[in-house]
Amino acid sequence: MKRTIIFLIAFCCLVIPLSATAEDDLMYDLGSRAAEVGMDLLKFEPGADNILALTNAGHAIVKGKTTERALSGLTDMSGLRNGDNNLYQVNRPDWKGLWFYFYNKDSGLAAYMEPDAAFYTMSTEERTALPADKAFGQVTLMSANLDTLLANPNEGNTTFNKKKFGGNEFSLVGLSNVWAAGATYDFMNAAAFHDHLCPGVTSGYMIIKYIQKNLPITNQSAETYIDIGCPNWCKEDAFQMIWDSTPGKNSMFVMALSPDDEAALKAKYGTRPAGIIIRWNDAAKKGKGVALGFDFDTISEEVGVANWTGPSWAPKLVQDIGMMDYIDKPESVITTLKEFDIDEANLTKLKTAGNNPYKVLGML
Ligand SMILES: [Zn+2]
Numbered sequence: 001m002k003r004t005i006i007f008l009i010a011f012c013c014l015v016i017p018l019s020a021t022a023e024d025d026l027m028y029d030l031g032s033r034a035a036e037v038g039m040d041l042l043k044f045e046p047g048a049d050n051i052l053a054l055t056n057a058g059h060a061i062v063k064g065k066t067t068e069r070a071l072s073g074l075t076d077m078s079g080l081r082n083g084d085n086n087l088y089q090v091n092r093p094d095w096k097g098l099w100f101y102f103y104n105k106d107s108g109l110a111a112y113m114e115p116d117a118a119f120y121t122m123s124t125e126e127r128t129a130l131p132a133d134k135a136f137g138q139v140t141l142m143s144a145n146l147d148t149l150l151a152n153p154n155e156g157n158t159t160f161n162k163k164k165f166g167g168n169e170f171s172l173v174g175l176s177n178v179w180a181a182g183a184t185y186d187f188m189n190a191a192a193f194h195d196h197l198c199p200g201v202t203s204g205y206m207i208i209k210y211i212q213k214n215l216p217i218t219n220q221s222a223e224t225y226i227d228i229g230c231p232n233w234c235k236e237d238a239f240q241m242i243w244d245s246t247p248g249k250n251s252m253f254v255m256a257l258s259p260d261d262e263a264a265l266k267a268k269y270g271t272r273p274a275g276i277i278i279r280w281n282d283a284a285k286k287g288k289g290v291a292l293g294f295d296f297d298t299i300s301e302e303v304g305v306a307n308w309t310g311p312s313w314a315p316k317l318v319q320d321i322g323m324m325d326y327i328d329k330p331e332s333v334i335t336t337l338k339e340f341d342i343d344e345a346n347l348t349k350l351k352t353a354g355n356n357p358y359k360v361l362g363m364l
Contacts, residue, residue: 036077055100099113174316227277231274291361
């Protein structure tokens with residue numbers, strides 16, 4: 001009897017890891033097949049530095065299981081890795097289907113693929129007999145180079161209107177082109193967290209650069225940045241990713257600003273209000289803050305999208321690339337509308353529901 005129990009326990013110990021391995025292996029297999037198809041279509045060797053891989057693997061849940069092993073399969077086959085700035089996990093809801101995408105910055109071509117649902121239920125033997133590309137129900141090879149798409153608007157119209165990248169066109173074309181233009185790792189990371197690149201997330205990155213110069217952290221152990229995100233826009237996601245300022249940790253408070261109040265601030269200060277950033281010292285219980293303005297009008301004029309007459313999918317992408325030139329000179333469009341010192345009682349007023357932070361600061 002004792003021997004039987006010992007045998008059963010030993011058997012269970014063996015079987016549980018084995019079944020887990022078989023399931024992990026399916027995702028690993030899928031990621032490595034995506035890499036194989038991408039390498040074939042975009043003609044690259046493992047580790048090529050002209051290739052960017054994007055995927056929602058690790059965020060997507062497939063049949064109740066996480067999908068991170070697809071990343072290992074993809075990296076092992078293609079040599080593309082996050083640590084080399086050429087593989088990013090793009091944030092998506094866990095209930096959205098899995099996809100893989102590769103971009104060749106020299107040819108401008110992109111390969112996009114979505115798994116065939118049948119692949120998820122295949123046995124190891126069935127998968128072994130299956131050619132790499134047959135794991136995918138959709139495989140697209142299209143240009144994702146913005147200049148090419150602008151020069152051939154019909155091609156761009158097809159890509160965007162026919163959803164050639166499964167509805168991810170704006171996100172993938174933006175991320176690809178800004179990566180090819182030399183975007184840094186932290187910037188790519190913020191955009192990937194935001195789900196896409198857009199002028200809004202770039203404005204957040206520029207505010208971070210502006211604050212680094214004008215309100216730098218001087219005490220790493222005691223200070224944090226608190227964002228009073230009023231009005232909120234895509235910039236808030238850059239603060240979460242790069243400053244670790246998050247609502248859950250009481251370092252981000254987001255609230256809408258009424259159109260009337262926004263117009264009143266714009267009339268008074270001559271630029272669009274862009275929120276309030278506080279450098280808070282939690283040991284001293286006091287901080288220093290700035291209310292900022294961001295001049296999107298000048299950028300739109302200068303990058304040529306103010307009176308856009310081209311295809312409707314293009315102006316934000318053109319602005320995304322154009323704004324890359326402003327990243328190192330944030331003071332050209334960002335201004336400090338008000339500087340202030342703050343204590344705990346006033347910080348509480350700024351972040352409490354029902355208070356308009358600009359009224360608390362005496363700006364309205
Ligand atoms: Zn956005």
